[in-house]
Amino acid sequence: xxxxxxxxxxxxxxxxxxxxxxxxxxxxxxxxxxxxxxxxxxxxxxxxxxxxxxxxxxxxxxxxxxxxxxxxxxxxxxxxxxxxxxxxxxxxxxxxxxxxxxxxxxxxxxxxxxxxxxxxxxxxxxxxxxxxxxxxxxxxxxxxxxxxxxxxxxxxxxxxxxxxxxxxxxxx
Numbered sequence: 001x002x003x004x005x006x007x008x009x010x011x012x013x014x015x016x017x018x019x020x021x022x023x024x025x026x027x028x029x030x031x032x033x034x035x036x037x038x039x040x041x042x043x044x045x046x047x048x049x050x051x052x053x054x055x056x057x058x059x060x061x062x063x064x065x066x067x068x069x070x071x072x073x074x075x076x077x078x079x080x081x082x083x084x085x086x087x088x089x090x091x092x093x094x095x096x097x098x099x100x101x102x103x104x105x106x107x108x109x110x111x112x113x114x115x116x117x118x119x120x121x122x123x124x125x126x127x128x129x130x131x132x133x134x135x136x137x138x139x140x141x142x143x144x145x146x147x148x149x150x151x152x153x154x155x156x157x158x159x160x161x162x163x164x165x166x167x168x169x170x171x172x
Contacts, residue, residue: 056100
Protein backbone atom coordinates (compact mmCIF):
# COMPACT_ATOMS: atom_id res chain seq x y z
CA UNK A 1 0.00 0.00 0.00
CA UNK A 2 1.36 3.37 -1.02
CA UNK A 3 0.01 6.52 0.58
CA UNK A 4 0.57 10.06 -0.63
CA UNK A 5 1.74 12.12 2.36
CA UNK A 6 2.86 15.22 0.48
CA UNK A 7 -0.02 17.31 1.90
CA UNK A 8 0.93 16.30 5.43
CA UNK A 9 4.60 17.07 4.77
CA UNK A 10 3.70 20.48 3.35
CA UNK A 11 1.57 21.23 6.42
CA UNK A 12 4.37 20.11 8.77
CA UNK A 13 6.89 22.33 6.98
CA UNK A 14 4.52 25.32 7.14
CA UNK A 15 3.97 24.69 10.86
CA UNK A 16 7.70 24.47 11.47
CA UNK A 17 8.32 27.75 9.60
CA UNK A 18 5.55 29.44 11.56
CA UNK A 19 6.97 28.22 14.87
CA UNK A 20 10.45 29.40 13.87
CA UNK A 21 9.11 32.89 13.05
CA UNK A 22 7.26 33.03 16.38
CA UNK A 23 10.35 32.01 18.35
CA UNK A 24 12.53 34.53 16.51
CA UNK A 25 10.07 37.27 17.37
CA UNK A 26 9.45 36.22 20.99
CA UNK A 27 13.12 35.67 21.73
CA UNK A 28 14.37 39.00 20.38
CA UNK A 29 11.85 41.58 21.63
CA UNK A 30 12.23 43.41 24.93
CA UNK A 31 8.79 42.38 26.18
CA UNK A 32 8.17 39.16 28.06
CA UNK A 33 5.85 36.99 25.98
CA UNK A 34 3.99 34.34 27.91
CA UNK A 35 1.26 31.74 27.70
CA UNK A 36 -0.38 30.08 30.68
CA UNK A 37 -3.24 27.80 31.67
CA UNK A 38 -5.20 29.75 34.30
CA UNK A 39 -7.14 26.73 35.54
CA UNK A 40 -4.18 24.59 36.54
CA UNK A 41 -1.72 27.46 37.00
CA UNK A 42 0.78 26.07 34.52
CA UNK A 43 3.18 28.13 32.42
CA UNK A 44 2.95 26.94 28.83
CA UNK A 45 5.55 29.34 27.40
CA UNK A 46 7.77 32.14 28.71
CA UNK A 47 10.19 34.09 26.53
CA UNK A 48 13.84 34.65 27.45
CA UNK A 49 13.11 38.31 28.31
CA UNK A 50 11.62 36.95 31.57
CA UNK A 51 15.14 36.24 32.81
CA UNK A 52 16.24 39.83 32.15
CA UNK A 53 13.17 41.46 33.72
CA UNK A 54 12.41 39.11 36.63
CA UNK A 55 16.03 38.05 37.23
CA UNK A 56 14.89 34.42 37.43
CA UNK A 57 15.37 31.59 34.96
CA UNK A 58 12.61 30.48 32.62
CA UNK A 59 13.19 26.93 33.83
CA UNK A 60 12.44 28.00 37.41
CA UNK A 61 9.06 29.37 36.31
CA UNK A 62 8.18 26.19 34.42
CA UNK A 63 9.14 24.11 37.45
CA UNK A 64 7.48 26.39 40.03
CA UNK A 65 4.73 28.53 38.46
CA UNK A 66 3.90 29.86 41.94
CA UNK A 67 7.27 31.67 41.91
CA UNK A 68 5.61 34.28 39.68
CA UNK A 69 3.21 35.22 42.49
CA UNK A 70 5.99 35.04 45.07
CA UNK A 71 7.97 37.64 43.10
CA UNK A 72 5.16 40.24 43.26
CA UNK A 73 5.79 43.04 45.75
CA UNK A 74 3.82 42.39 48.99
CA UNK A 75 1.97 45.72 48.63
CA UNK A 76 0.70 44.70 45.17
CA UNK A 77 0.28 40.95 45.62
CA UNK A 78 -3.31 40.82 46.96
CA UNK A 79 -4.58 43.03 44.13
CA UNK A 80 -2.81 41.04 41.42
CA UNK A 81 -3.79 37.65 42.86
CA UNK A 82 -7.42 38.78 43.10
CA UNK A 83 -7.18 39.72 39.45
CA UNK A 84 -5.79 36.28 38.58
CA UNK A 85 -8.93 34.65 39.95
CA UNK A 86 -11.07 36.96 37.84
CA UNK A 87 -9.12 35.90 34.76
CA UNK A 88 -10.21 32.32 35.18
CA UNK A 89 -13.51 33.58 33.80
CA UNK A 90 -11.82 34.44 30.52
CA UNK A 91 -11.60 38.22 30.61
CA UNK A 92 -8.63 40.20 29.30
CA UNK A 93 -6.54 42.00 31.90
CA UNK A 94 -4.14 44.88 32.23
CA UNK A 95 -2.11 45.31 35.44
CA UNK A 96 0.80 47.43 36.60
CA UNK A 97 2.63 46.09 39.62
CA UNK A 98 6.03 45.79 41.23
CA UNK A 99 8.18 42.70 41.39
CA UNK A 100 11.12 41.96 43.62
CA UNK A 101 14.04 40.32 41.88
CA UNK A 102 16.22 37.79 43.72
CA UNK A 103 18.92 40.47 44.15
CA UNK A 104 16.37 42.64 46.02
CA UNK A 105 15.85 45.25 43.32
CA UNK A 106 12.29 46.35 42.67
CA UNK A 107 11.03 46.65 39.11
CA UNK A 108 7.66 47.84 37.76
CA UNK A 109 5.94 45.73 35.10
CA UNK A 110 2.93 46.30 32.90
CA UNK A 111 1.33 42.91 32.31
CA UNK A 112 -1.46 42.36 29.79
CA UNK A 113 -3.22 39.06 29.19
CA UNK A 114 -5.66 37.95 26.55
CA UNK A 115 -7.92 34.89 26.66
CA UNK A 116 -7.65 32.28 23.90
CA UNK A 117 -10.77 30.25 23.27
CA UNK A 118 -11.50 27.01 21.48
CA UNK A 119 -12.82 27.94 18.04
CA UNK A 120 -15.59 25.33 18.18
CA UNK A 121 -16.81 25.45 21.77
CA UNK A 122 -15.75 28.92 22.83
CA UNK A 123 -14.24 27.45 26.00
CA UNK A 124 -11.21 29.18 27.49
CA UNK A 125 -8.12 27.15 26.62
CA UNK A 126 -5.33 29.42 27.87
CA UNK A 127 -4.07 32.99 28.09
CA UNK A 128 -1.36 34.71 26.10
CA UNK A 129 0.21 37.90 27.24
CA UNK A 130 2.95 40.46 27.18
CA UNK A 131 4.76 41.98 30.16
CA UNK A 132 6.93 45.04 29.82
CA UNK A 133 9.45 46.47 32.28
CA UNK A 134 8.18 50.03 32.89
CA UNK A 135 10.51 50.91 35.75
CA UNK A 136 12.18 53.77 33.86
CA UNK A 137 8.81 55.24 32.93
CA UNK A 138 7.51 55.02 36.51
CA UNK A 139 10.70 56.66 37.84
CA UNK A 140 10.38 59.47 35.29
CA UNK A 141 6.71 59.96 36.27
CA UNK A 142 7.67 60.14 39.95
CA UNK A 143 10.49 62.61 39.23
CA UNK A 144 8.03 64.74 37.27
CA UNK A 145 5.52 64.67 40.17
CA UNK A 146 8.23 65.72 42.64
CA UNK A 147 9.41 68.48 40.31
CA UNK A 148 5.87 69.78 39.75
CA UNK A 149 5.24 69.74 43.49
CA UNK A 150 8.45 71.71 44.12
CA UNK A 151 7.51 74.24 41.45
CA UNK A 152 4.02 74.68 42.96
CA UNK A 153 5.52 75.13 46.41
CA UNK A 154 8.06 77.63 45.10
CA UNK A 155 5.30 79.49 43.26
CA UNK A 156 3.18 79.67 46.43
CA UNK A 157 6.14 80.96 48.46
CA UNK A 158 7.17 83.56 45.90
CA UNK A 159 3.57 84.66 45.29
CA UNK A 160 3.07 85.16 49.01
CA UNK A 161 6.33 87.10 49.40
CA UNK A 162 5.60 89.16 46.27
CA UNK A 163 2.15 90.07 47.63
CA UNK A 164 3.67 91.14 50.97
CA UNK A 165 6.40 93.11 49.20
CA UNK A 166 3.79 94.86 47.01
CA UNK A 167 1.78 95.71 50.12
CA UNK A 168 4.88 97.14 51.85
CA UNK A 169 5.72 99.25 48.78
CA UNK A 170 2.19 100.69 48.71
CA UNK A 171 2.43 101.65 52.38
CA UNK A 172 5.56 103.66 51.73
